[in-house]
Amino acid sequence: MRLDEQTRPDFPILQRIVNGRPLVYFDSGASSQKPRAVIEAMSQYYERSHANVHRSIHTLGEEATELYELARDAVQRFIGAASREEVIFTRGTTDGLGLIAETIGRTLAKGDEIVVTELEHHSNLIPWQLVARDRGAALKAVPILPDGTVDLAALDRLLTPRTRVVAFAHVSNVLGTILPVTEIVRRARTVNAITVVDGAQAAPHLRLDMSALECDFYVFSAHKMLGPTGIGVMYGRRAVLDSLEPGRGGSEMIKEVWIDHAQWNDLPWRFEPGTPPIAEAVGLTAAIEYLEKLGMDRVAEHERALTRQTLEGLARIPGVTLYGPPTAERGAVVSFTVQGLHPHDVAALLDAEGIAVRAGHHCAMPLMRRLGVVGTSRATFSVFNSPDEVSLFLATVAGLHSAL
Ligand SMILES: Cc1ncc(COP(=O)(O)O)c(C=O)c1O
Numbered sequence: 001m002r003l004d005e006q007t008r009p010d011f012p013i014l015q016r017i018v019n020g021r022p023l024v025y026f027d028s029g030a031s032s033q034k035p036r037a038v039i040e041a042m043s044q045y046y047e048r049s050h051a052n053v054h055r056s057i058h059t060l061g062e063e064a065t066e067l068y069e070l071a072r073d074a075v076q077r078f079i080g081a082a083s084r085e086e087v088i089f090t091r092g093t094t095d096g097l098g099l100i101a102e103t104i105g106r107t108l109a110k111g112d113e114i115v116v117t118e119l120e121h122h123s124n125l126i127p128w129q130l131v132a133r134d135r136g137a138a139l140k141a142v143p144i145l146p147d148g149t150v151d152l153a154a155l156d157r158l159l160t161p162r163t164r165v166v167a168f169a170h171v172s173n174v175l176g177t178i179l180p181v182t183e184i185v186r187r188a189r190t191v192n193a194i195t196v197v198d199g200a201q202a203a204p205h206l207r208l209d210m211s212a213l214e215c216d217f218y219v220f221s222a223h224k225m226l227g228p229t230g231i232g233v234m235y236g237r238r239a240v241l242d243s244l245e246p247g248r249g250g251s252e253m254i255k256e257v258w259i260d261h262a263q264w265n266d267l268p269w270r271f272e273p274g275t276p277p278i279a280e281a282v283g284l285t286a287a288i289e290y291l292e293k294l295g296m297d298r299v300a301e302h303e304r305a306l307t308r309q310t311l312e313g314l315a316r317i318p319g320v321t322l323y324g325p326p327t328a329e330r331g332a333v334v335s336f337t338v339q340g341l342h343p344h345d346v347a348a349l350l351d352a353e354g355i356a357v358r359a360g361h362h363c364a365m366p367l368m369r370r371l372g373v374v375g376t377s378r379a380t381f382s383v384f385n386s387p388d389e390v391s392l393f394l395a396t397v398a399g400l401h402s403a404l
Pocket of ligand 1: 029030092093094095121124169171172173198200201221363
């Protein structure tokens, strides 16, 4: 059975009729839909076990703590982290990247250098801009090549003994480009830079293995991988986490407090101040178990097939321009423009047919500038999307001019 045939009954929202048509949801790159298992795990938690974690000795407090910590084990397994202490819960990718930037930022000196790439989401750019401004550090960007890949020779030229951080996406949210993580990490290591990977668009689609990627930090959001909003993961390599002071303070991250100083808690709680997203952690466990049951290799293969079908189909439509590597070996992302139509108009016309795509700058304005466009329309796929939906989408795009 095809993956979408197996999964579609699990997603209640796919019953929606939008503008008189069955919903075709091609916007999982912004936020995916949720299977019933995730929705039910969260409501069951609220109905049976809710309490605060790590501080109450009563039964519900212990149940909630156990459920919250089970999520950490699930994430550790899902991303191949060496230990559960390396898994820190955040509010999402943006929050995780901000936390890393603030934490590392404190160790930066005037003249230090931070390297990003030209295709970064603003979430992996603005935190570094803020840190660079505060610390007098320089921010440099690795350019992209015309085929949407990153210019590794330029990266080599940008790396210097003052490079302290190399921060980059695993998968571009606009181009779908899969960046060669291990290759970039290896180069960054030659100057002892800390590597930070934005995995927001990779975690939902690719089998992850932190021990193979060898990066220092890896960040992603649950809501793009069938889980709830409000929770994300910051993986940090143990040796690096041990070497850093916590970036943010409050309850949970301390052992002992005096008026003028404090003793930090052990990992991973040292980086988790305040009441964490507990129900969301329960939902994330359910999402991971759901993906694991499907098998990430099968998920990747299914989404690759949809991406290939979309790329090939759009390439045949006159007036359509495609962006990114000319191959389906990319994330489940296809960005395109239609000659004579603003990307927002394309999205609105598709919405009138029940098809949800995203349009705009995709929080990647420097990349839009490099591509020479105001924005693009973007279709992104998940486990529940079908080849028939792609065919309908292609026929609708082909008919857009006549709809004007
Ligand atoms: C590559 C990338 N990085 C970061 C983000 C930000 O994720 P969040 O809004 O969950 O913090 C996104 C999501 O749009 C993304 O695609």
